[in-house]
Amino acid sequence: xxxxxxxxxxxxxxxxxxxxxxxxxxxxxxxxxxxxxxxxxxxxxxxxxxxxxxxxxxxxxxxxxxxxxxxxxxxxxxxxxxxxxxxxxxxxxxxxxxxxxxxxxxxxxxxxxxxxxxxxxxxxxxxxxxxxxxxxxxxxxxxxxxxxxxxxxxxxxxxxxxxxxxxxxxxxxxxxxxxxxxxxxxxxxxxxxxxxxxxxxxxxxxxxxxxxxxxxxxxxxxxxxxxxxxxxxxxxxxxxxxxxxxxxxxxxxxxxxxxxxxxxxxxxxxxxxxxxxxxxxxxxxxxxxxxx
Amino acid sequence: xxxxxxxxxxxxxxxxxxxxxxxxxxxxxxxxxxxxxxxxxxxxxxxxxxxxxxxxxxxxxxxxxxxxxxxxxxxxxxxxxxxxxxxxxxxxxxxxxxxxxxxxxxxxxxxxxxxxxxxxxxxxxxxxxxxxxxxxxxxxxxxxxxxxxxxxxxxxxxxxxxxxxxxxxx
Numbered sequence: 001x002x003x004x005x006x007x008x009x010x011x012x013x014x015x016x017x018x019x020x021x022x023x024x025x026x027x028x029x030x031x032x033x034x035x036x037x038x039x040x041x042x043x044x045x046x047x048x049x050x051x052x053x054x055x056x057x058x059x060x061x062x063x064x065x066x067x068x069x070x071x072x073x074x075x076x077x078x079x080x081x082x083x084x085x086x087x088x089x090x091x092x093x094x095x096x097x098x099x100x101x102x103x104x105x106x107x108x109x110x111x112x113x114x115x116x117x118x119x120x121x122x123x124x125x126x127x128x129x130x131x132x133x134x135x136x137x138x139x140x141x142x143x144x145x146x147x148x149x150x151x152x153x154x155x156x157x158x159x160x161x162x163x164x165x166x167x168x169x170x171x172x173x174x175x176x177x178x179x180x181x182x183x184x185x186x187x188x189x190x191x192x193x194x195x196x197x198x199x200x201x202x203x204x205x206x207x208x209x210x211x212x213x214x215x216x217x218x219x220x221x222x223x224x225x226x227x228x229x230x231x232x233x234x235x236x237x238x239x240x241x242x243x244x245x246x247x248x249x250x251x252x253x254x255x256x257x258x259x260x261x262x263x264x265x266x267x268x269x270x271x272x273x274x275x276x277x278x279x280x281x282x283x284x285x286x287x288x289x290x291x292x
Numbered sequence: 293x294x295x296x297x298x299x300x301x302x303x304x305x306x307x308x309x310x311x312x313x314x315x316x317x318x319x320x321x322x323x324x325x326x327x328x329x330x331x332x333x334x335x336x337x338x339x340x341x342x343x344x345x346x347x348x349x350x351x352x353x354x355x356x357x358x359x360x361x362x363x364x365x366x367x368x369x370x371x372x373x374x375x376x377x378x379x380x381x382x383x384x385x386x387x388x389x390x391x392x393x394x395x396x397x398x399x400x401x402x403x404x405x406x407x408x409x410x411x412x413x414x415x416x417x418x419x420x421x422x423x424x425x426x427x428x429x430x431x432x433x434x435x436x437x438x439x440x441x442x443x444x445x446x447x448x449x450x451x452x453x454x455x456x457x458x459x460x461x462x
Contacts, residue, residue, distance in 0.1 A: 030379075141338050
């Protein structure tokens with residue numbers, strides 16, 4: 001490409017000043033950017049309002065796009081299921097017959113459990129569902145792992161509420177807007193979840209790695225062996241996540257630290273359930289009377 | 293475009309709209325992050341930055357030297373990076389390209405591609421260092437992202453060249 005002659009401002013004072021202020025503004029933009037970056041590093045929630053204002057517009061758009069994509073993607077599946085619906089029907093009937101005994105047994109266990117808990121007078125904290133909504137988009141180009149939930153203040157979502165999917169824990173709400181909320185996913189490098197192992201209840205900590213997997217570390221003891229296939233659920237420690245929600249399964253054997261794969265694979269999520277924090281925060285202290 | 297259908301006197305867009313189009317196309321690139329996918333890996337290349345570089349390198353007067361800051365701020369708002377990260381990096385890229393341009397006067401597309409690749413690598417690598425703690429295991433993915441973004445630059449350059457031809461002199 002030939003050099004641009006337009007760069008030369010000539011003798012016109014107007015053009016000279018215009019070019020000069022363009023440069024000043026460019027450097028000023030970089031400086032303002034650096035200041036904003038420092039502010040948002042020190043206080044990550046500082047610009048949540050701005051982000052959620054944008055999300056209020058983008059979330060419905062993503063939601064409609066997602067509905068269209070899902071509708072188109074469902075066509076081959078519907079045709080396929082139409083073809084093998086008879087065979088599937090027979091299989092399901094046979095399976096229902098086989099599992100009836102197990103269901104009866106499970107019902108008995110649930111009833112017993114309920115009765116025994118009443119005997120022990122264990123008060124279960126609220127695990128009330130606030131809203132069930134879809135995760136409509138995420139941050140595919142940034143290393144941070146956030147997702148946008150299609151529900152906000154209007155639907156009763158508040159900051160800090162845990163979010164779970166049908167298969168396991170997804171994350172927690174970090175920022176809220178009128179009709180959208182930002183969810184910090186389990187796999188984000190800043191996410192930490194207290195967990196315990198199914199079987200022996202060994203406590204641990206599940207921290208995101210940023211690559212779609214989770215690091216599980218032992219919390220209390222050292223020299224703990226993690227076997228491949230060990231499963232972890234939330235422990236309820238800290239009071240945010242309700243206990244017993246499946247979190248992850250260990251991928252490779254390790255000592256004191258192991259890589260785990262989360263149960264809820266967010267790229268195939270259909271619905272996300274927002275729940276109340278397991279133990280609600282204590283009420284704010286009453287305002288001190290102002291001394292005259 | 294062949295020489296035969298070259299119409300030098302065909303009406304072009306009015307100046308105001310012609311000036312808005314580069315901004316709008318960069319913002320449209322940034323808005324690619326609202327695609328309805330919940331990605332578990334950060335693999336999408338930064339489309340807004342690719343468009344910005346294509347405009348800056350192919351049509352150098354289409355964006356003012358200070359355009360990096362507002363466009364970067366918009367990208368930060370929709371991309372999930374901490375606010376200010378792209379604002380700073382995109383401004384630095386705009387200034388850096390200006391400095392390169394003063395020294396490397398006659399450029400070919402290959403040099404443009406090299407500059408764009410270096411700028412993309414700079415922005416993605418520094419953006420990773422800013423946004424994520426060092427223990428995060430995303431370095432391989434950032435490399436893949438840099439590679440994909442660099443490979444996408446010629447496509448963006450084609451799009452920008454096409455829009456630029458339609459819009460006429462701003």
